[in-house]
Amino acid sequence: MKFTKNIFILFSILTFVTSCDELDELTEIDITQDFSTTVNVVLEEDSEGEPVSITETSIIDLASNQDIQDNLDAIEDVQINSITYQINNYVGAEDIVVTNASLNFDTTVISVADINLLESDTNNTVYTISDSAQLNAIAAYLEDNSSITVTLTGTISSTPALFDVIISVDTTVTVDAG
Incomplete structure (x- = not known):
């Protein structure tokens, strides 16, 4: 009898804990949005065929x-x-190339x-960053900071x-609304 009573108490506790977790999940909201920013590169002076370094910034908020x-x-x-x-x-001219490029999200450097x-x-080429370690590092930063x-x-x-670089970050943010 004592064994059955202990099993019942253990089962009740497990049910209660599981129910609390499920209730907590009910108060969580997933917000999915594509955050975009545009980096404008304007290099108007003629470098007479010489390479020029570029550094431009923008913010994802x-x-x-x-x-x-x-x-x-x-x-x-x-x-x-x-x-x-x-x-x-x-x-610009048709043969201009960007080399040694990177996109830096805070301290996460992504070589391009x-x-x-x-x-x-002309081809409307969309480049995708797919390295999960880099994506996770950026996500971890954004958990503690609302912008990057x-x-x-x-x-x-x-x-x-002159050109624009349109950067899109498709994000799911989980908030506890309860």
Whole structure:
């Protein structure tokens, strides 16, 4: 009899704990949004065929979503579903290439392959960052910070050149609304 009573008590405790976890999950809200920013590169001076270094920054701000802003102190998890970038609005010679490029999200450095700017813009090429370690590092940063600075660095083969780099970060933010 005592054994049956102990089993019943243990079962009751396990049921209660499991129910609490399930109730906690009911108060969690997943907010999925694609946060985009545009890095404008404007190099108007003619470098006479000489390479030029570029460094431009922009910011991705999770708090631009009102639901996230209202729950900044209740963020439980940030997941980066994908990061993409593309070249847009290119104006310059047809053979200009960006080399030694990287996209830096805070301290996470993502190396970028060489890009022919005209070809990339004309073909509407969308580049995807798929390294899970890099995506997880960016997500971990965003769990504690509502915004992150994105820095584009690289070398452009010559100028003048004007173009935009559109960066999209598809994100799911879990907040505890209860």
